[in-house]
Amino acid sequence: MAFGNCARLDTLVTxxxxxxxxxxxxxxEKLLNRDLTEDQNDSRTIVNLLTEQIEFxxxxxxxxxxxxxxADVEFxxxxxxxxxxxxxxxxTSFGCIDNVSILNTGLLITLHHHLRQAG
Incomplete structure (x- = not known):
């Protein structure tokens, strides 16, 4: 069964x-040093991964x-x-968040629409 037949990806949450x-x-520190990848050729650092996740x-x-x-939270x-x-x-604290904030937001769909319009 294809993923699209049973679920819809509409939000990227990190x-x-x-x-x-x-x-x-x-x-x-490299991802390999923390066992965060199995790809021995992956030379990314922790900050690379963190930044990628935030940007996407x-x-x-x-x-x-x-x-x-x-002050730290604000920074x-x-x-x-x-x-x-x-x-x-x-x-959040303890990862507690209302499901409405992360499910069925349509944010990813809106992003894809804007990307198609820009291209």
Whole structure:
């Protein structure tokens, strides 16, 4: 059965760990070092992966905001907005978010429509 016959992808969501954000964003560590890839030729760093996930997301869940200062949350959120201005950002603790914020949003469909119009 094809994926399109049983589900519809309409939102790309990524979760950003506010507590570990500064450690990961400044890391030069490779994905291979953390066993985050099986491809021995994958030379990406943790920050490369983090940045890619943010740039492709329609919705960003900024999680563990209860474990950092409000100034840190504001700073991280401003950086996320610079990396992906159009993304919706939700602050959460324990990953708790209303399903309406991440399901059936139509955000990915809207993106594909705009990409077709631009080309």
């Amino acid at each position: 979760v950003v760990d506010a507590f570990n954000f500064f450690l990961d964003y400044a890391s030069l 997301a329609d919705v960003i869940i900024l999680n563990k905001t209860d474990l950092v200062t409000s 991280i959120e401003s950086l996320l907005k610079q990396l992906k201005p159009a993304a919706k950002i939700y602050r």
